[in-house]
Amino acid sequence: MTETAAHPALWPAPHASGAVTATVQVPGSKSVTNRALVLAALAAEPGWLRRPLRSRDSLLMASALRAMGVGIEETVSSLSSSPSSPSGASGSPDPAGGEAWRVIPAGLRGPATVDVGNAGTVMRFVPPVATLADGPIRFDGDPRSYERPLHGVIDALRALGARIDDEGRGALPLTVHGSGALEGGRVEVDASSSSQFVSALLLSGPRFNQGVEVRHVGGALPSMPHIRMTVDMLRRAGAQVDAPESGGEPNVWRVTPGALRGVDLTIEPDLSNAQPFLAAALVTGGRVVVPDWPAHTTQPGDRLREIFTEMGGSCELTSEGLVFTGSGKVHGIDVDLSEVGELTPGIAAVAALADSPSTLRGVAHLRLHETDRLAALTREINALGGDVTETADGLEIRPRPLTGGTFHTYDDHRMATAGAVIGLAVPGVVIENVATTAKTLPDFPALWAGMLGN
Structure with a gap:
């Protein structure tokens, strides 16, 4: 043999x-798809993701949000609205057609269990969302996920008012005890091991009572294009963001509290x-x-x-x-x-x-x-x-x-x-x-x- x-x-x-x-x-882009799913789940109205990536990481993200009550309807689309038009706007024919996901925000709730697999975006982007849920949200994943750094998100959320049980590991598995809201405000984080620590806090920041001010205080910050992607997508959804690349203070990002729009986005x-x-x-x-x-x-x-x-x-x-x-x-x-x-x-x-x-x-x-x-x-x-x-x-x-x-x-x-x-x-x-x-x-x-x- x-x-x-x-x-x-x-x-x-x-x-x-x-x-x-x-x-x-x-x-489609995994990075764009998973950021778009989080923003759509936190929006004040339904939105569309057209031609999303259907892969393990993106399906884990969709499942995580569904577990907390978000509606995600998967359809085959023949219409596409202008990318800048709000959801529900009349569409124009899309010659390429393709899959589309309609995301319907809901009151986030627990108890629920989230499987992160080994997806960095899921294990880091969803815990801040879970702080806004009403009830406990448990996070678990593949064995390798236990070894990947998560302390930046955990410590920052605690500093912003969240209750998280991780038995002192600074890693998975963990439980976020959501109270339906998070105070937010200013927080320092060492994101030198992953730029996703910054993106995770920024994506949910508009929904925190005081918004969020994230200050990176560690060594060189890797993968800056991914943070710029997060900022760009927040602004498309109507968030007010001050960022270093737009004249703000170096290594500091500020997101103002406010409602997010449901957008109609075609994934690159x-x-x-x-x-x-x-x-x-x-x-x-x-x-x-x-x-x-x-x-x-x-x-x-x-x-x-x-x-x-x-x-x-x-x-x-x-x-x-x-x-x-x-x-x-x-x-x-x-x-x-x-x-x-x-x-x-x-x-x-x-x-x-x-x-x-x-x-x-x-x-x-x-x-x-x-x-x-x-x-x-x-x-x-x-x-x-x-x-x-x-x-x-x-x-x-x-x-x-x-x-x-x-x-x-x-x-x-x-x-x-x-x-x-x-x-x-x-x-x-x-x-x-x-x-x-x-x-x-x-x-x-x-x-x-x-x-x-x-």
Whole structure:
């Protein structure tokens, strides 16, 4: 019996026989979908999410909100209102159609139990919502979720008046004893391990009696584009937000208390999930088109246009979408990824196939993600014959000829897609538990096969 047959979780990564040429419709953004769900649940009127991401993380978020009484109706939509029009406004035909979720706010209530899985957005964004519920809300999740930092949210909510039982762990499992309201006000938080600590407090801030003033007091703040995304989406929903990028005090965000609007929002494609497909064009010297790539966005994945161009490709925004073309050569890169850490696994995979060394910096916080991504990338690339060294805040990658073998994922979706990219150029790579990609990218194996024309 072959190893693959004996272990169904092993997936032979397809090897590209030539340049990849494909158009790939990337599903909606997880980061936008989950923020939009929270804001819609806290709004004063129903709202619409069009073309939301249907993945494990987003379905866990929807289930968490439903458990507290929020209505989320899933339909197939043929109408789309203007993004700026309120829910209930008359729509105009949407030629693309697609799925739509109608979110109907309700009085939040317990008792309820929330399964966070291993979703950072669920474990961090929902506890502040739970403080507004009437009754206890218990949070639990996958074993790895117990190891991920949550103390920033827990300590901040307590300082703002919440009662939380976590038996002193500063982590899951925990129970938020909602009283129907939270006083709010000024709070200091060290968000150096996760920018989601800031976003979590800001998203619910309009519903706190005094709003919220969040002051980051720790070291370097990672993933700033995600905080800018939170601020932008709050403002779209009618919240008043003072933020550093709009002339406010550095490392301080203020949200004024007030009602949120129900909005009609079409979710952008997940640009970070576009990474493996763009990487396929880069490492095979091919051409990949991603439709609906936004001209302006707060998604950190937009930085791929710059990074992958520096590594040997070229890109152009056209009426087709983003057209990315590989040159047939892959170059190493020295890059600070502190604002776009989630892109690190895919960049490391490409760097392992480059013609010169790479230095990836500013990503020490990745040790606290779905897995310790720096250790995992080092271990798995080196197991295929690579030469990767961990540094204090990143990776040094010296390309060497790679060989086939099993690429372990550690239940981390971005490890799985990184392995698939290497498999395009290296025959015999087998991905352990490729199904973990369903966390944010549903049916990745089918999308990958379709890109390759299989």
